Amino acid sequence: MTDLVADLAERVDRLLAEHPPQETDRWDFLRARYDAGLAWVHYPEGLGGLGRESAHQQAVDARLAAAGAPDNRPAGNVIGLGMAAPVIRTYATAEQQQSWLRPLWTGEEIWCQLFSEPGAGSDLAAAGASARRDGDAWVVNGQKVWTSLAHDARWALLLVRTDPTLPKHAGLSFFVLDMLTAGVDVRPLRQMTGEAEFNEVYLDDVRVPDANRLGEVGEGWRVTQATLMNERVAIGGGVGDRESGAIADVARRWRSEPSARRPELHDELLRRWIDAESLRLASARFAQKAEAGTPGPDGSGLKLAFATLAQETSSLSVALDGAEGLRYDDWSLRRPDFSNPEQRVSGFDYLRTRANSIEGGTSEVLRSIISERVLGLPAEPRVDKDIPWKDLAK
Ligand SMILES: Cc1cc2nc3c(=O)[nH]c(=O)nc-3n(C[C@H](O)[C@H](O)[C@H](O)COP(=O)(O)OP(=O)(O)OC[C@H]3O[C@@H](n4cnc5c(N)ncnc54)[C@H](O)[C@@H]3O)c2cc1C
Structure with missing residues (x-):
């Protein structure tokens, strides 16, 4: 184990020495990182990985970030990384994997x-x-x-x-x-x-x-199911550090802005903090499962919990803002700027998180999946599943 960690550190240092981030074009660096097998270390050699355990990725990411290396994530390629990549890995030919995965990972495509x-x-x-x-x-x-x-x-x-x-x-x-x-x-x-x-x-x-x-x-339908299972883990399963993401902003404000504190919000904050930590630990377990193949229907629970937590945390953030929290007035039609998430105010998040319980499967549908396919409860009646599609009411 120690040898493997040392080997990865050496590979990172070699990449940094051969392509100093401060002097290297962003795309050139990301392509070189992929070719060095340091993109997703659990992928096979030749496809951006080294066939290692994904648990090693965090150390690689941290070492590269500390050296000021560019990251592939701000490109807003959540569907590529979270859904397309695992499906390509399972179902595409070796030739297709070679041609699609590298520009997918770098964010060029x-x-x-x-x-x-x-x-x-x-x-x-x-x-x-x-x-x-x-x-x-x-x-x-x-x-x-x-x-x-x-x-x-x-x-x-x-x-x-x-x-x-x-x-x-x-x-x-x-x-x-x-x-x-x-x-x-x-x-x-x-x-x-x-x-x-x-x-x-x-x-x-x-x-x-x-x-x-x-x-x-x-x-x-089989390939779609695999994509959807991965989607639910991708939406619900971001594994950050303890107290990161939305709960971090709320906790930081609680500590630094005494005027915003109210007793009833303290209780709320503690509950959300515990929910966030439970979700983070569950996500880590699911992420390991997903890398060993297609995640199962239990990933739906993760996405359901994420949607609920995101909505409740954004409500808490708006409550901390007081009257200011109700102010959000930019409804001009525009494309999102994923490179600058800090621009977003709590009113924006409050509205955006409403979509969390719809995208990637609604919370109602996920509850049915959990009840039928995880808990084994009786299935909902489905009268149309044996009828030719052309004869179904549209
Ligand atoms: C922000 C966002 C991004 C999205 N991105 C994509 C994308 O990139 N690609 C893509 O293909 N789709 C995307 N979607 C679509 C998303 O997957 C669908 O909106 C979602 O699956 C629900 O389908 P629907 O909108 O047709 O609602 P409907 O299926 O019509 O549902 C309407 C309501 O009925 C409820 N309902 C329906 N069936 C049942 C049932 N059997 N039991 C209980 N309740 C039920 C639902 O929960 C919901 O409340 C996105 C949606 C959002 C909000």
Whole structure:
């Protein structure tokens, strides 16, 4: 163990010596870090990793951060890193992994997720965007909605219906779509913060090579499930240090601003602090599970707890602000600036965190998953699962 840690430290030092961060272009540094296997150490050699345990990553990150090295995360590629990467690792060919994973990790290529449709959100298996085989490609038509980052994305994870005569879960297939393909039309949708993080995306005779299919034809639901499980862990499972993230801001203000303190908020603060710590420890366990393969349905509990905690902590932050907390008045349509999260005020967070219990599966749906697939309670009646999709009411 000690040898492995020393070996990693040596590799980091070699990278820093060969590519001094202060004199190296940001992208060049990140590419060199990937090639040195220090991007995600638990990935295989040649794909940004060294086949080590992910627990070693923190030490690598800390050593690089202390040397002033650039980080890949501010690029806002949460879908690429959290969802696309594990699915590519499981389902893509070696050649596809070589070509997609490096620019994904560095953030040079952003990924989005074309799953939800106007008629298929919680009931995602009802998705109706169609793909018709044409030689060595598929021709895709339909509409997707709530697509985060589609305006920045080079690649999309795409769920489509390849056989409408089969029951809904069976007739789906899963592709990687180049967002620069002719026929892809991305239009902004504004959220209640004013920001347009997401979009509606129209697909009009879009050609996708069959070579970009992940999984077999008709196996799209299995690949989608794997993506969603990873999404829930990615949203709910950020493992920071103790007292980091939203709770850190509230705790810091409590300590430094005596005028903001009120007895009833003290109790609230302690409860949220304990919730945050419990979630952080649970996240660490889930992150290790996820790296060993696809996380199971119990990751839904993590995302559910995260959404509740984020909403309650942002409410506490607004309460600490007093009357000021009610003031938020920038509803101008704009794209989010992920590089500068400090700009955000508590009123913004209060509004943005409402979406936490919708995105990546609503809290109601996650509770059903936990009750049925984790606790083994009786399943909800599902009358449509054996009927051909084309015969379902739309
Ligand atoms: C900020 C944000 C970002 C998003 N980004 C993406 C993205 O990048 N890509 C993408 O594909 N999608 C994205 N989504 C979409 C998201 O996955 C869906 O909004 C979500 O799955 C709910 O679907 P829906 O909006 O169609 O609501 P519906 O499914 O119509 O649900 C409406 C209400 O009914 C409840 N409900 C529905 N079915 C059940 C049930 N069986 N039992 C109990 N209650 C039920 C829901 O909980 C909800 O309260 C994003 C959403 C948000 C808010």
